Amino acid sequence: MADEALDAESVVRPGADELERAAEAALRPRHLDEFVGQKVVREQLSLVLEAAVGRGRAPDHVLLSGPPGLGKTTLAMIIAAELGTSLRVTSGPAIQHAGDLAAILSSLEEGEVLFLDEIHRLARPAEELLYVAMEDFRVDVVVGKGAGASAIPLALPPFTVVGATTRAGLLPAPLRDRFGFTGHLDFYADDELEKVLLRSAGLLGVPLAHEAAAEIASRSRGTPRIANRLLRRVRDWAQVRGDGTLSLAAARSALEVYEVDRLGLDRLDRAVLTALCTRFGGGPVGLTTLAVAVGEEPETVETVAEPFLVREGLIGRTPRGRVATADAWAHLGLDAPAPSGTLFG
Numbered sequence: 001m002a003d004e005a006l007d008a009e010s011v012v013r014p015g016a017d018e019l020e021r022a023a024e025a026a027l028r029p030r031h032l033d034e035f036v037g038q039k040v041v042r043e044q045l046s047l048v049l050e051a052a053v054g055r056g057r058a059p060d061h062v063l064l065s066g067p068p069g070l071g072k073t074t075l076a077m078i079i080a081a082e083l084g085t086s087l088r089v090t091s092g093p094a095i096q097h098a099g100d101l102a103a104i105l106s107s108l109e110e111g112e113v114l115f116l117d118e119i120h121r122l123a124r125p126a127e128e129l130l131y132v133a134m135e136d137f138r139v140d141v142v143v144g145k146g147a148g149a150s151a152i153p154l155a156l157p158p159f160t161v162v163g164a165t166t167r168a169g170l171l172p173a174p175l176r177d178r179f180g181f182t183g184h185l186d187f188y189a190d191d192e193l194e195k196v197l198l199r200s201a202g203l204l205g206v207p208l209a210h211e212a213a214a215e216i217a218s219r220s221r222g223t224p225r226i227a228n229r230l231l232r233r234v235r236d237w238a239q240v241r242g243d244g245t246l247s248l249a250a251a252r253s254a255l256e257v258y259e260v261d262r263l264g265l266d267r268l269d270r271a272v273l274t275a276l277c278t279r280f281g282g283g284p285v286g287l288t289t290l291a292v293a294v295g296e297e298p299e300t301v302e303t304v305a306e307p308f309l310v311r312e313g314l315i316g317r318t319p320r321g322r323v324a325t326a327d328a329w330a331h332l333g334l335d336a337p338a339p340s341g342t343l344f345g
């Protein structure tokens, strides 16, 4: 039930909350060779890890960057598993004070992996503490208060930081430089998502037809998290309205109920696109005006709907405002106005 409430917003957003993470845990690949796609990162990472294992040393610190839902947390877990060590998990926002990080660092055991999610949100003092820990394997523990306070250097055993960020550009250069290896995750191709889906269906024990997997994949916005979520929705539909099998027809019916269209657009995405085309003649129109037309905050339109619409080449951002592309008109089944030459200027 709670799962439904969570998805009531939209089933195609890339973020996940606590409940969804629990559902995801069962579907996470545990080893690098089960991790679908991202061939380049996978190969580079396997070299880093194998070499470290061969030398019997902790590998370089690893930075994973990329949009939400593409497998950063999964890879962090895989790294620890491949190294045969344990993973300590924390995140930038969870660390309020430098002291919190000092406490975590000083409790690390040799060879452990420390996963720092959303590392770009680490507070400044904690960040500085982290530089030293990553480079010199040392943390300065402050004892006492005020004028009498002093810092006692504490040596740390070798360990590996795995940092994850959706915003690599926000990381200060000195922090970025302390990672010996950076892997950038990109959106998945449809055939890769199909593999993710078939693997997940196997783990969930549900019969997923190949054509259904292809259909779900094509509406999943290049994102495994969304693919797995749509799979669960299709499974629900098949169980309640169908005969339990995840056929192409079941997939289409379920995705219609959840208002996920052929390209993976949801209701808000389509509302933005429709307003842009039908009320503003395809633009250019300012963000605020467009947001008012769909009854949303400008920030919601900009951060929730626009990134994917832009990525899909359905809308463009110009200095004079948002414009609909020919593909947008086509997707809505509307006739685009005759090109005037100034429209996309």
Ligand SMILES: Nc1ncnc2c1ncn2[C@@H]1O[C@H](COP(=O)(O)OP(=O)(O)O)[C@@H](O)[C@H]1O
Residues within 6 Å of the ligand: 024, 025, 027, 028, 029, 034, 035, 036, 037, 038, 067, 068, 069, 070, 071, 072, 073, 074, 075, 196, 224, 225, 228
């Ligand atoms: N390459 C992959 N192969 C199989 N499943 C994947 C892959 N990448 C992500 N997933 C699945 O997608 C979900 C989200 O992945 P996650 O690692 O939490 O993403 P991120 O941390 O980048 O937001 C998880 O259930 C995970 O199992």
Ligand SMILES: [Mg+2]
Residues within 6 Å of the ligand: 072, 073, 074, 117, 164
């Ligand atoms: Mg994550």
